[in-house]
């Protein structure tokens with residue numbers, strides 16, 4: 001662990017299992033859901049604690065694909081289940097990208113894309129988002145094996161209208177992947193475009209809106225042939241028996257997820273307003289986090305001070321992001337604690 005420690009600390013803001021001084025951590029740095037998963041999920045997980053754990057899981061996670069197909073209005077052959085959507089991104093890159101192949105995406109965005117392109121020895125063609133984080137025009141003419149678009153985007157939280165995405169998909173010669181990790185917090189999804197476009201893959205995760213980050217469940221939706229091709233490079237048993245059961249139960253209780261999303265969206269509005277009153281510029285967020293900036297003022301020290309007080313938020317020490325903080329929308333109580341600490345810094 002000693003060599004990994006700085007890496008783990010940088011990614012998580014703390015070392016899991018260790019508590020900073022001053023009581024429980026308020027964890028607003030990795031966009032987890034502050035509310036628990038549905039009761040049916042907990043029951044399904046408990047029911048898995050049986051001698052059947054000696055058996056391998058269904059390699060194609062049929063029950064979960066069938067449930068997802070029903071819930072999202074596609075056919076089971078159009079669904080691939082992953083060990084989180086990070087696994088699906090890895091599978092996609094492995095399937096589609098070889099040495100020197102071009103992968104296009106706007107930046108700044110989810111940092112895993114860079115890592116995966118590097119692992120494949122591909123070439124990232126990154127196109128800067130304009131200041132308002134609308135779709136960069138140059139994306140429409142960029143050619144690559146894959147075009148990745150995170151919508152809502154992380155870490156900005158901003159949302160690109162689905163009409164603009166459809167134009168992009170229609171004009172792009174390669175595969176377009178829309179990473180919708182945060183779509184349940186947003187006004188719309190690219191899923192309906194699947195009926196009209198064979199070169200589109202939409203990624204979803206149960207980590208955020210369904211409160212299941214610890215379970216590792218991701219869903220890829222696309223044309224059946226494309227999905228079958230991609231599935232060839234996945235690990236045989238990439239999703240556990242427990243995750244399959246939990247995923248089915250979570251999707252069956254959509255109302256539970258929607259209730260939590262409604263609460264988070266209300267807290268998001270309150271957080272945005274409160275940060276604006278504290279001289280932060282907040283990008284319009286369609287996700288379960290906000291990106292708040294003090295233009296020209298590096299926020300590393302603020303993150304460090306919050307961390308010392310047991311409040312974890314995310315700071316990115318890179319050019320366009322260093323003057324901002326990405327803050328997960330927690331419970332109202334957690335957000336109150338954050339705001340109190342920020343006020344303490346100002347007054348103190």
Ligand SMILES: Cc1ncc(COP(=O)(O)O)c(C=O)c1O
Nearest residue numbers: 084085086110154181205207218
């Ligand atoms: C944009 C984006 N995509 C994918 C993921 C990965 O989610 P999962 O937990 O499903 O691997 C995250 C997680 O933070 C994310 O922010």
